Amino acid sequence: PFPNHSSFELGEWYIEAGSQLSLASLQNLVELAQRPGFSEQVSQANWPKIFNSLGGDGDVLSDPTGDANGDWIDEAGWKQTPVSIPVPIGGLAEARVVGTLFHRSIVSILREKISNSPDAELFHFDPFEVHWQPDLESPPQRVYSELYNSDAFMKAHRELQDSPQPAGCHLPRVVVGLMFWSDGTHVSAFSSEKLWPLYMCFGNESKYRRCKTASELCHHVAYFDELSADFKDYIARRNKGKMPADPFMAHCRMEMFHAQWHILQDDELLDAMENGVVIMCQDGKERRFYIRIFTYSADYPEKVLIATIKQRGDCPCPRCLVKKTELDQLGTPEDMLRREQTMRRDNEVRRVTVSKAREKIMPSDGKGVVVGNRDVQALLQPQSLQAVMNSFSVRTAAADPQFDIFSAVVIDQMHEFELGVWKELFLHLMRILAASVTGEALVNEFDRRFRLVPIFGRGIRRFSTNVSQIKRKAARDYEDLLQCCMPVFEALLPNTGYGQAMISLIAICARWHALAKLRMHTDDTLQMLEEATTELGSQFRSFVRDVCEHIATRELPAEAAEREEREKRQAEKKAAAVSEKATKKARKTVKMNISRVKFHFLGDYVKTIRRFGTTDLYSTELGELMHRSPKRWYRRSSKRNPRKEVVRHERRVARIRKLRNELRSRNKVDPKIVEEQKLGAKAADIHHFIGTNQNTPVSLNSFRVPSPDCSTFVPNLQKHLLPRVVPHTERQHLERVTAEGLEFIRPELGPVQLDWSSVYPKGWRIFSHKIIRIKYTTYDVRRREDVIHIGSDVCNVMIANPAYADDQTLPPYRYARVLGIYHADVSYTGEVFPGVRCLQPTRLEFVWVRWYIINQPKDDMVPLESVSFPPVDSPESTAFLHPNTILRAAHLIPRFHKGRVYEDGQGRSHMARDAYDWNEYYVNQFVDRDMFMRYQMGMAVGH
Numbered sequence: 052p053f054p055n056h057s058s059f060e061l062g063e064w065y066i067e068a069g070s071q072l073s074l075a076s077l078q079n080l081v082e083l084a085q086r087p088g089f090s091e092q093v094s095q096a097n098w099p100k101i102f103n104s105l106g107g108d109g110d111v112l113s114d115p116t117g118d119a120n121g122d123w124i125d126e127a128g129w130k131q132t133p134v135s136i137p138v139p140i141g142g143l144a145e146a147r148v149v150g151t152l153f154h155r156s157i158v159s160i161l162r163e164k165i166s167n168s169p170d171a172e173l174f175h176f177d178p179f180e181v182h183w184q185p186d187l188e189s190p191p192q193r194v195y196s197e198l199y200n201s202d203a204f205m206k207a208h209r210e211l212q213d214s215p216q217p218a219g220c221h222l223p224r225v226v227v228g229l230m231f232w233s234d235g236t237h238v239s240a241f242s243s244e245k246l247w248p249l250y251m252c253f254g255n256e257s258k259y260r261r262c263k264t265a266s267e268l269c270h271h272v273a274y275f276d277e278l279s280a281d282f283k284d285y286i287a288r289r290n291k292g293k294m295p296a297d298p299f300m301a302h303c304r305m306e307m308f309h310a311q312w313h314i315l316q317d318d319e320l321l322d323a324m325e326n327g328v329v330i331m332c333q334d335g336k337e338r339r340f341y342i343r344i345f346t347y348s349a350d351y352p353e354k355v356l357i358a359t360i361k362q363r364g365d366c367p368c369p370r371c372l373v374k375k376t377e378l379d380q381l382g383t384p385e386d387m388l389r390r391e392q393t394m395r396r397d398n399e400v401r402r403v404t405v406s407k408a409r410e411k412i413m414p415s416d417g418k419g420v421v422v423g424n425r426d427v428q429a430l431l432q433p434q435s436l437q438a439v440m441n442s443f444s445v446r447t448a449a450a451d452p453q454f455d456i457f458s459a460v461v462i463d464q465m466h467e468f469e470l471g472v473w474k475e476l477f478l479h480l481m482r483i484l485a486a487s488v489t490g491e492a493l494v495n496e497f498d499r500r501f502r503l504v505p506i507f508g509r510g511i512r513r514f515s516t517n518v519s520q521i522k523r524k525a526a527r528d529y530e531d532l533l534q535c536c537m538p539v540f541e542a543l544l545p546n547t548g549y550g551q552a553m554i555s556l557i558a559i560c561a562r563w564h565a566l567a568k569l570r571m572h573t574d575d576t577l578q579m580l581e582e583a584t585t586e587l588g589s590q591f592r593s594f595v596r597d598v599c600e601h602i603a604t605r606e607l608p609a610e611a612a613e614r615e616e617r618e619k620r621q622a623e624k625k626a627a628a629v630s631e632k633a634t635k636k637a638r639k640t641v642k643m644n645i646s647r648v649k650f651h652f653l654g655d656y657v658k659t660i661r662r663f664g665t666t667d668l669y670s671t672e673l674g675e676l677m678h679r680s681p682k683r684w685y686r687r688s689s690k691r692n693p694r695k696e697v698v699r700h701e702r703r704v705a706r707i708r709k710l711r712n713e714l715r716s717r718n719k720v721d722p723k724i725v726e727e728q729k730l731g732a733k734a735a736d737i738h739h740f741i742g743t744n745q746n747t748p749v750s751l752n753s754f755r756v757p758s759p760d761c762s763t764f765v766p767n768l769q770k771h772l773l774p775r776v777v778p779h780t781e782r783q784h785l786e787r788v789t790a791e792g793l794e795f796i797r798p799e800l801g802p803v804q805l806d807w808s809s810v811y812p813k814g815w816r817i818f819s820h821k822i823i824r825i826k827y828t829t830y831d832v833r834r835r836e837d838v839i840h841i842g843s844d845v846c847n848v849m850i851a852n853p854a855y856a857d858d859q860t861l862p863p864y865r866y867a868r869v870l871g872i873y874h875a876d877v878s879y880t881g882e883v884f885p886g887v888r889c890l891q892p893t894r895l896e897f898v899w900v901r902w903y904i905i906n907q908p909k910d911d912m913v914p915l916e917s918v919s920f921p922p923v924d925s926p927e928s929t930a931f932l933h934p935n936t937i938l939r940a941a942h943l944i945p946r947f948h949k950g951r952v953y954e955d956g957q958g959r960s961h962m963a964r965d966a967y968d969w970n971e972y973y974v975n976q977f978v979d980r981d982m983f984m985r986y987q988m989g990m991a992v993g994h
């Protein structure tokens with residue numbers, strides 16, 4: 052629809068930028084405007100018409116074949132379909148339209164993906180297992196990572212290949228693995244307007260690409276509708292003005308959800324499951340694609356809807372029939388066995404039970420009973436079922452007999468642990484602090500310590516001033532709290548026994564969390580997770596029994612305020628008369644409760660990872676990430692029919708991308724891409740990067756000051772550089788370090804002495820840098836970097852301890868603080884051997900560090916290494932390092948209760964920056980998954 056190239060680019064800019072323009076988008080605009088001919092071209096464009104044609108208009112929206120004007124050959128458009136459910140009223144079922152579903156055809160999304168998407172070559176047609184053999188002696192291990200490496204996918208693939216070919220068809224058959232996410236979301240913090248999108252990804256594509264460009268690999272499939280306000284009015288009218296009861300509304304809501312999924316699982320999709328769909332691939336070959344649903348991620352209330360079970364029923368788990376009273380038994384042998392034996396199955400028995408219950412509610416003779424009727428409940432209660440036909444059971448399971456909705460409803464680390472079990476525990480620990488005699492002072496100290504926790508790259512951000520205030524924290528915030536709170540809690544509580552119990556519980560939580568979130572698992576790490584789960588369960592139970600029972604904990608002030616607010620709102624809703632009761636000020640007693648379904652879920656992790664792959668594949672975090680787009684689009688809509696405008700905007704974005712891709716393939720070489728590629732290639736293979744500029748020269752004469760570390764700076768530097776500066780060709784034989792320098796032997800000349808004082812940096816100066824980027828390979832075999840910045844929080848590094856190779860009881864790493872990053876052009880001015888000099892300077896990079904020493908033996912229960920600085924004047928205090936020896940940045944958190952070295956903040960050495968030193972630090976091995984795996988020796992594939 053665009054008249055010319057500039058208009059297209061301006062349109063693309065407008066759509067991608069959303070309603071809130073960032074600085075970057077502004078700069079983009081300025082760049083665009085400077086193109087020759089830009090303003091003339093753009094002024095010719097008819098913008099309203101262009102955007103209308105990009106997004107389709109109202110009539111076209113209901114027409115699945117796309118725009119009427121024929122500009123688009125795009126079948127993946129949006130449809131709107133009325134949603135009708137049987138309402139059990141007046142003793143029988145009354146069909147009623149209760150809303151509209153906005154949706155796209157799943158099969159057409161697949162067609163579009165295979166035949167048109169620019170990255171189709173990265174779509175895996177065949178699944179495969181990955182094995183890892185660390186060395187020749189050890190047996191190979193299975194590696195769990197992607198869905199297309201998983202048991203579930205392999206099984207589906209084998210079953211498909213073993214099944215008979217359709218008559219007359221010899222095409223290769225491919226399993227397409229679908230993964231769904233759905234999550235109702237408020238469009239903004241201050242609005243009651245909700246959007247309820249359904250997203251879909253293909254498990255045949257790598258998760259690593261998905262998290263980078265989620266918006267292109269994750270597809271918007273539907274926007275669900277909810278029961279509207281008029282529905283309640285309608286029921287009330289039919290019920291002589293009486294408002295409908297809660298069980299009735301819950302029933303209708305679930306009925307409506309499955310009615311919408313019924314629409315999504317259309318005949319076309321079922322046919323693609325049963326008989327496959329033939330698509331011409333971009334390599335010019337035809338293949339027959341069979342759709343399989345693998346996972347469906349949602350938080351607990353939506354899981355209940357998907358599995359058609361009763362929320363807070365006697366059997367609240369969507370995967371097994373665990374009783375409410377057994378939820379706290381996580382990790383016991385009986386518990387693990389029970390999960391297997393009472394696994395929910397979508398079998399004939401279940402379907403018949405539900406049908407019978409429905410027959411009672413909505414019989415054809417008009418003598419139906421109410422939804423909450425006792426006879427009906429007696430039927431459903433043993434499995435906490437609901438009298439709703441599960442659309443997955445009716446549709447997908449009919450086309451693919453292997454499919455079982457209960458096993459597709461997967462675990463969800465973010466809601467279950469970070470925002471579930473761990474959040475609960477954290478709040479309770481706050482309550483325990485507050486319940487102490489000196490409660491207020493403790494909470495104050497707690498907040499102060501958290502403010503002092505250093506940041507760490509992208510992993511740990513600065514903590515808010517008052518961590519103990521529980522205001523709208525996201526999963527990420529709770530994750531940061533878990534990773535850093537052990538040193539903060541140390542020696543905080545006056546009762547050391549309780550304090551100790553707290554720390555061991557946090558330690559196992561941190562360990563479990565690190566393991567559960569690994570992006571790459573092996574059989575060994577899964578074994579570790581299994582053991583951690585058992586320990587987590589038993590530690591939680593003993594914590595509740597031995598600690599929580601003895602402390603009278605109350606609501607936190609913020610919690611009490613929130614509850615009062617809630618009660619007030621409810622009271623206002625009901626009647627003004629009861630508001631008297633809601634305004635009592637006392638904070639209620641709260642006990643730690645682990646009889647919760649989220650706690651129970653933690654026992655399903657190992658099994659699910661074995662089956663579908665690691666938790667990041669199906670984490671609801673992806674859904675949250677995806678939500679950004681519809682929320683942004685919503686803000687730009689006129690709010691009259693938000694869903695319609697949002698889906699139209701979704702099309703605009705998709706179509707603009709498609710045009711861009713076409714342009715790219717037309718122009719073949721996009722200069723921007725080439726540049727990025729160059730940068731990427733440059734970044735990936737090197738070990739580290741230090742700038743090359745010479746803006747900050749440092750004269751070595753400036754170190755001639757009498758200060759403990761300065762006097763040794765130059766000689767130490769020369770000693771460090773000596774072996775690096777003499778060309779290797781000249782040093783053919785074993786060398787020996789002597790007091791003067793280096794001695795080595797040339798067979799024809801005998802021993803040769805090299806003197807360190809002859810090492811000469813050109814101009815007697817070195818060049819200082821602020822930043823060094825350390826590149827490394829992570830445990831899951833990706834390239835990452837840590838940016839070390841002098842004088843900031845991120846200036847600590849870890850180095851392999853050379854002695855560890857011989858003695859594995861020693862600590863594996865050494866730690867140091869980087870004081871300076873330098874390069875210099877260095878030459879050796881003495882004779883390399885009699886009569887020969889090589890004065891050509893070499894560019895050498897080096898970092899100057901202050902060592903930490905590891906404190907042994909450990910004197911406490913915190914399972915982290917503790918380190919300290921040796922005195923600044925001791926000769927081993929500082930050293931020079933080759934940047935290649937640095938493994939990663941390290942995250943060190945002060946041992947707060949041990950205090951600072953100089954309480955007055957007056958250090959002894961300006962160079963060593965020791966004024967704010969603490970007496971001891973903890974090395975935080977939980978700071979990220981890669982760091983955690985560095986302490987699990989021999990377990991990480993990438994290390």
Ligand SMILES: [Zn+2]
Nearest residue numbers: 368370371373
């Ligand atoms: Zn269960």
